[in-house]
Amino acid sequence: xxxxxxxxxxxxxxxxxxxxxxxxxxxxxxxxxxxxxxxxxxxxxxxxxxxxxxxxxxxxxxxxxxxxxxxxxxxxxxxxxxxxxxxxxxxxxxxxxxxxxxxxxxxxxxxxxxxxxxxxxxxxxxxxxxxxxxxxxxxxxxxxxxxxxxxxxxxxxxxxxxxxxxxxxxxxxxxxxxxxxxxxxxxxxxxxxxxxxxxxxxxxxxxxx
Numbered sequence: 001x002x003x004x005x006x007x008x009x010x011x012x013x014x015x016x017x018x019x020x021x022x023x024x025x026x027x028x029x030x031x032x033x034x035x036x037x038x039x040x041x042x043x044x045x046x047x048x049x050x051x052x053x054x055x056x057x058x059x060x061x062x063x064x065x066x067x068x069x070x071x072x073x074x075x076x077x078x079x080x081x082x083x084x085x086x087x088x089x090x091x092x093x094x095x096x097x098x099x100x101x102x103x104x105x106x107x108x109x110x111x112x113x114x115x116x117x118x119x120x121x122x123x124x125x126x127x128x129x130x131x132x133x134x135x136x137x138x139x140x141x142x143x144x145x146x147x148x149x150x151x152x153x154x155x156x157x158x159x160x161x162x163x164x165x166x167x168x169x170x171x172x173x174x175x176x177x178x179x180x181x182x183x184x185x186x187x188x189x190x191x192x193x194x195x196x197x198x199x200x201x202x203x204x205x206x207x208x209x
Contacts, residue, residue: 005167025050028128032134037148038131040163047114047205048167050156051198053190055130056151057141061173062131064189068119068199069169072154073144074127085139100161107155110166114196117197122147126154127184131177149175169196 019061021043025035039045061067078087088094089104096104111121125146131137140146153169160167178183 018202020202023163025155028151029155031124031154033159036156036159037163045165048156048160048165048166049198050152050169051116051194051200052150052152052171053187053194054153054171055177056147056173057137057149057175059176061147063173063175063186064193066119066147066170066172066193067122068111068115069108069124069125069148069153069157069171069194070111070121071102071158071183072155072169073105073125073146074088074147075140075144076127076129077119077147085086085143087143100158106157106161108167108169109161110168114166114168116208117201119197120209123171124148124150124171127151132180134178137178140145148173170194170201172197185192 001067023034023035023039036048040048054062074087078085079089080086087104089096092119100106105123115121122146123146125140125144125148128151129149129151131140131149140149148171150171152172156167156169159165172194174187174190175182
């Protein structure tokens with residue numbers, strides 16, 4: 001659920017006020033890409049914060065931990081062929097360094113400025129089909145070495161890089177990838193931790209603004 005923050009000067013003195021608006025982007029790449037692009041052109045935010053829960057490939061990371069995403073990869077746009085996963089770069093449908101991509105990834109160049117809480121920075125993948133099979137998990141680990149998986153992150157990175165809009169993606173770990181027993185998931189705890197971090201983040205943003 002992305003939020004955006006804009007800072008407008010008051011007409012009295014040099015004080016500032018910060019406007020935070022909540023925006024529900026939808027589920028998946030298509031809904032998020034359209035929704036965010038529309039928001040960017042209509043509202044012209046100074047910063048977009050995408051906040052949500054996510055699955056995690058790294059079982060050494062504790063559930064409910066909050067992380068920030070440094071770069072995204074498109075992990076199911078391509079073809080499964082001859083026992084190999086080939087993405088759009090392997091298929092030469094896209095150049096690895098052609099904007100907004102950098103070395104096949106969608107990085108966040110604004111992290112040094114906007115990772116205000118110094119949250120751990122990790123790599124992520126975005127998928128349209130949730131990863132469950134062990135063979136597929138190993139393919140993704142070998143090719144992208146991600147920590148986090150979501151269904152919307154790459155849309156944020158793509159839209160914001162293309163429009164030069166500062167952004168940050170903050171995720172709380174709700175479950176480990178491949179674990180389908182939802183009794184072992186910690187969605188409530190992840191949302192609780194995420195909310196606490198967001199409150200601290202907005203407070204910090206306000207103070208430096």
